Amino acid sequence: xxxxxxxxxxxxxxxxxxxxxxxxxxxxxxxxxxxxxxxxxxxxxxxxxxxxxxxxxxxxxxxxxxxxxxxxxxxxxxxxxxxxxxxxxxxxxxxxxxxxxxxxxxxxxxxxxxxxxxxxxxxxxxxxxxxxxxxxxxxxxxxxxxxxxxxxxxxxxxxxxxxxxxxxxxxxxxxxxxxxxxxxxxxxxxxxxxxxxxxxxxxxxxxxxxxxxxxxxxxxxxxxxxxxxxxxxxxxxxxxxxxxxxxxxxxxxxxxxxxxxxxxxxxxxxxx
Amino acid sequence: xxxxxxxxxxxxxxxxxxxxxxxxxxxxxxxxxxxxxxxxxxxxxxxxxxxxxxxxxxxxxxxxxxxxxxxxxxxxxxxxxxxxxxxxxxxxxxxxxxxxxxxxxxxxxxxxxxxxxxxxxxxxxxxxxxxxxxxxxxxxxxxxxxxxxxxxxxxxxxxxxxxxxxxxxxxxxxxxxxxxxxxxxxxxxxxxxxxxxxxxxxxxxxxxxxxxxxxxxxxxxxxxxxxxxxxxxxxxxxxxxxxxxxxxxxxxxxxxxxxxxxxxxxxxxxxxxxxxxxxxxxxxxxxxxxxxxxxxxxxxxxxxxxxxxxxxxxxxxxxxxxxxxxxxxxxxxxxxxxxxxxxxxxxx
Numbered sequence: 232x233x234x235x236x237x238x239x240x241x242x243x244x245x246x247x248x249x250x251x252x253x254x255x256x257x258x259x260x261x262x263x264x265x266x267x268x269x270x271x272x273x274x275x276x277x278x279x280x281x282x283x284x285x286x287x288x289x290x291x292x293x294x295x296x297x298x299x300x301x302x303x304x305x306x307x308x309x310x311x312x313x314x315x316x317x318x319x320x321x322x323x324x325x326x327x328x329x330x331x332x333x334x335x336x337x338x339x340x341x342x343x344x345x346x347x348x349x350x351x352x353x354x355x356x357x358x359x360x361x362x363x364x365x366x367x368x369x370x371x372x373x374x375x376x377x378x379x380x381x382x383x384x385x386x387x388x389x390x391x392x393x394x395x396x397x398x399x400x401x402x403x404x405x406x407x408x409x410x411x412x413x414x415x416x417x418x419x420x421x422x423x424x425x426x427x428x429x430x431x432x433x434x435x436x437x438x439x440x441x442x443x444x445x446x447x448x449x450x451x452x453x454x455x456x457x458x459x460x461x462x463x464x465x466x467x468x469x470x471x472x473x474x475x476x477x478x479x480x481x482x483x484x485x486x487x488x489x490x491x492x493x494x495x496x497x498x499x500x501x502x503x
Numbered sequence: 504x505x506x507x508x509x510x511x512x513x514x515x516x517x518x519x520x521x522x523x524x525x526x527x528x529x530x531x532x533x534x535x536x537x538x539x540x541x542x543x544x545x546x547x548x549x550x551x552x553x554x555x556x557x558x559x560x561x562x563x564x565x566x567x568x569x570x571x572x573x574x575x576x577x578x579x580x581x582x583x584x585x586x587x588x589x590x591x592x593x594x595x596x597x598x599x600x601x602x603x604x605x606x607x608x609x610x611x612x613x614x615x616x617x618x619x620x621x622x623x624x625x626x627x628x629x630x631x632x633x634x635x636x637x638x639x640x641x642x643x644x645x646x647x648x649x650x651x652x653x654x655x656x657x658x659x660x661x662x663x664x665x666x667x668x669x670x671x672x673x674x675x676x677x678x679x680x681x682x683x684x685x686x687x688x689x690x691x692x693x694x695x696x697x698x699x700x701x702x703x704x705x706x707x708x709x710x711x712x713x714x715x716x717x718x719x720x721x722x723x724x725x726x727x728x729x730x731x732x733x734x735x736x737x738x739x740x741x742x743x744x745x746x747x748x749x750x751x752x753x754x755x756x757x758x759x760x761x762x763x764x765x766x767x768x769x770x771x772x773x774x775x776x777x778x779x780x781x782x783x784x785x786x787x788x789x790x791x792x793x794x795x796x797x798x799x800x801x802x803x804x805x806x807x808x809x810x811x812x813x814x815x816x817x818x819x820x821x822x823x824x825x826x827x828x829x830x831x832x833x834x835x836x837x838x839x840x841x842x843x844x845x846x847x848x849x850x851x
Contacts, residue, residue, distance in 0.1 A: 395585050398552050401572035402579040403599030403650055413602070417589045 263479055269468075270476030277473035285450055286458035287477060293366060293454060294434035297373035301381050301430055306423070309385035310411065314394065331379045338375055339443025342368075346444070368445035369452055373437045377430035384429060388422020389415065425492055432485035436478060504528055505549075505654060505686065510558035512548050517541055518710045519548065521558070526654075526688060526703075531680050533697040533718075534690040536707035537733065542690040545707070546656045549688070550577045562653055578647030578685075582659040584639040586631035592642050593627040599650035617645040620682065621675075637668040641675070648683060657689040661696055673699055694734055698722060706730045726850055728771055736773035736848070737819045743769045744849060753849060757815025761791040764849035771850055776821040778846035781810055782839040783830050790843045794818070798836050801827065812838055 270277075277283050311317055312324060330338050346352040346362045355362070362368040392415055400410040416423075438456035445452040447461055455474045462471035510522040519541050526532045536542050548555055551572035559568045567575045586595050596617055600610055618624045621641040631639055640660060647655055660676070661669045677700060680687055691697055697704050698718045705715040706725075714721055714730050725731040731739055742755025744767045753760045753772045760772060785793065796814035808827045810820045818840050832838070 393585065395581060396587060398547075398550075398572065399579055399581065399585045400587075400598065402550050402575070402577060402652075403646065404573050405602060406571075406573055409602055413598075414587060418587075 266472060266475045267479055270472035273469040274473060274476060277470065280470060280473065282450065282453070282458060282462075282470060283473050283477070286453050286455045286474060289366065289369075289452075290435050290454040290456075293369045293373055294431055294437075297370045297377060297434045298381075298427055298431040300370070301374055301378045301434075302423070302427065305378050305381035305385055305426070309382045310389055310415070312382070313386050313389040314397075327382055328379050330376055331383075335372075335376055335437065335439030336443060339372060339440035342372060342375060342440065342444045346371075362444060364444075364446045364448070364452065366445070366452060369437075369441040369454060372441035372444050373434040376437050376440050377434045380433060381426045381430045384426035385419065385422055388419040388426070391422075392418045421492060425489055428485050428489045428492070432482050435481055504561075504563060505688075506559075506561040507549070508559050508561075510545075510548065510560065511556050512544065512553055513556055514544055514553065517544065519544055519555075520710045522712055524705060524712060524715065526686060529684045529686055531677075531687045531689065531700055531702045533701035533704040534688065534707050535694060535697045535704050535721075535733075536690075536692060538692050540708050541710040542692075542707055543658050544710075546579070546658050546688065546690055549654075550579050550656055551575050576650075576653045578650060578652035578655040580640070580643045580647050580655065580657045580660055582663055584631070584636075584643045584663075586639055586642055586646070588631055590630075591627065592623060592629050592631070592634070595631065595642050596623070596627075596645045596649055598646055613649055617649045620648070620679065621645045635668075636664050637672055640664065640672060644679065648679070648685065652685060654686045654688060657687060659691055660689065661691070662693070676700060694722075706733065708733070724848055724850075725773070728773075728850075731771075731773040731848070731850070735775060737776045738774040738779075740772050740816060741769075742772065753847060755816060758794075760847050761844050762847045762849050763844050766849050766851060769851075773848045773850070774818075774842060774846055776809065776819045778842055779818065779820045780841040781812070781820045781822050781826070781830075782841055783832075783837075785839055786841060788841050790841045792840075792842050792844065792847070794840045796838060796840060798832060798834055798838050800834060801832060803827075810838065812840055814840060 308327065312320060312327075317323065343363065346355065346368075352363065360367060362371050396414050396418070397410045400414045401407070405413060435454075436456060437454075438460065441452070441454065442457070442460075447453070447457045449461060453461065455478050459471050459474040459478070462468075462474065505524075505526040507522055507524040507526075510519060512519040522545060524532075534542050534545065544553070547553055549560060551567070551570060555568060559566060561567070562575070562577075587598065590598065593614065597610065597614060600613060605613075614627075618627060621644055623638075623641055623645060626634065626638060626642075631642065634642065640663075644655075644660075657676075661672055664672055673696065676687075676689075679685075689697075689700060701718050703716065704718050704721060706713045706721060708729055714726050721730065722734050725734055725736065728739055740753070740755040740758060742753055742758070744762065744764055745752050745754055746767065751762050751764060751767075753762045753764075753770065755772070762772065764770070780788075780790070785795070794812075794814040796812040796818065798810060799813045799817060800811040802809040802811070803824075806824055807821050808824055810822055810827075810832065812818045812820060820840055
């Protein structure tokens with residue numbers, strides 16, 4: 232009798248778990264599907280819409296640029312924090328993680344105060360780095376927001392590689408730099424790829440931080456999220472939906488790529 | 504020649520303490536010790552993974568104590584091989600050659616030489632994940648040897664192999680040592696492995712070197728109790744050496760053994776269980792130690808059994824399974840232990 236009761240309890244527990252997964256998925260699917268459904272009606276016309284075209288081009292340009300710059304900084308930082316005995320490592324880790332938990336608007340204010348009408352900002356604009364109310368500002372904002380993600384992903388990828396591999400490479404005559412480029416980098420390429428995808432999709436959706444520093448000027452600093460916001464606020468629903476559909480498509484595609492690559496990595500892990 | 508003097512390294516709770524070793528050119532040197540005594544840390548410190556806190560490492564007249572690993576010319580083979588998973592066997596073997604500007608023809612020649620030496624010709628295009636343990640180990644050796652290291656450091660190279668592959672690989676190591684005449688430092692916890700391969704060996708425990716010498720010396724004449732126990736001398740007693748009439752005796756409690764030793768006074772004595780003959784009845788023998796006792800316990804093993812005989816002190820004797828059955832031994836029965844004077848090793 233007691234056993235039967237256990238069995239029933241287990242079934243109920245399993246059903247509850249399954250149910251919550253189904254309910255959540257349905258909720259997400261319906262909410263986003265609704266936007267896509269509405270947006271698709273006017274989507275073919277929107278492709279001709281110069282404003283959406285501009286926003287797509289600007290979003291692609293800024294997000295790709297920000298992601299590339301981010302890799303240049305995040306890779307050495309992640310490698311250093313994971314492999315070297317850096318003083319204040321925990322402190323540095325916390326600092327580098329701050330933008331993760333900070334509201335993007337606050338990050339934006341911080342950047343604006345640093346680079347606005349300050350001596351430092353003016354120095355930078357004298358050498359051509361004018362960030363406030365400019366496309367460069369969007370790139371900087373996106374860089375600021377996505378770099379912590381990239382560092383996190385890269386660190387966990389590097390942590391999975393046995394440091395002894397690099398040591399063996401060095402006993403075989405490699406310098407530290409050669410060992411990094413010939414062993415560690417090729418071995419963390421899947422992590423790097425995942426980091427790029429995840430950071431890039433975050434960059435393309437970045438709104439709050441770039442709004443603060445670069446503003447929301449039509450056809451100037453108008454990325455896809457800005458286009459959505461501007462058109463929504465003036466009641467131009469069809470253009471707003473178009474921008475939203477573009478963003479949803481981008482995020483679905485990047486998630487698919489990420490999932491495929493990570494399941495590939497897991498399979499590889501099992502093989503080893 | 505490799506000269507290690509006063510090498511000290513503290514690493515967390517673990518410590519290498521004033522290691523002094525000198526290893527001759529072309530020697531096969533084995534560092535023997537139980538698991539967790541810091542043998543790997545010793546090798547890694549030699550190869551440059553850690554900076555020693557104190558002491559020096561010289562290879563010939565080069566002081567390499569603080570040299571980076573790439574300048575030491577020490578090959579390293581790990582227990583778990585550490586092959587580069589993103590490279591084929593060919594890529595792995597050529598790894599140490601590829602970043603030096605070696606002409607293509609010479610590079611290919613070296614690859615062929617190594618592949619032949621380690622019988623890897625068929626496997627050059629395979630990837631490490633698809634190889635057996637023994638094959639991976641051979642690739643790791645080839646990868647280290649192709650750079651012509653002055654010293655090859657082997658970290659428990661046989662412990663991850665199954666018994667059959669292990670035996671084959673021991674032979675391979677001997678052959679490779681002979682053919683390449685590279686100085687080898689091999690660490691292991693397996694005494695038999697050391698006995699078979701070593702020209703000389705050192706016994707390491709708790710971060711210290713306890714003894715250095717030829718394997719037979721350490722096996723038969725260990726100088727400390729810890730080493731005696733580690734090399735399988737299961738009967739170790741504390742007592743004293745006394746001279747009665749013409750004979751020397753080692754006395755410990757009720758035990759009195761005939762011995763031949765240069766020591767007198769307080770000492771320790773050790774007897775290997777396989778050096779003792781067990782008899783059911785008193786036998787005539789040239790052996791001078793014949794002790795009567797009662798069987799306390801019989802411990803069954805695969806081909807051998809251990810008989811624990813109470814002769815005033817307990818004495819562990821190794822006999823074959825067959826002998827155990829033939830003599831119909833049982834707990835509580837009487838038995839005799841017979842062994843020669845030479846079987847008793849006396850040390851301070």
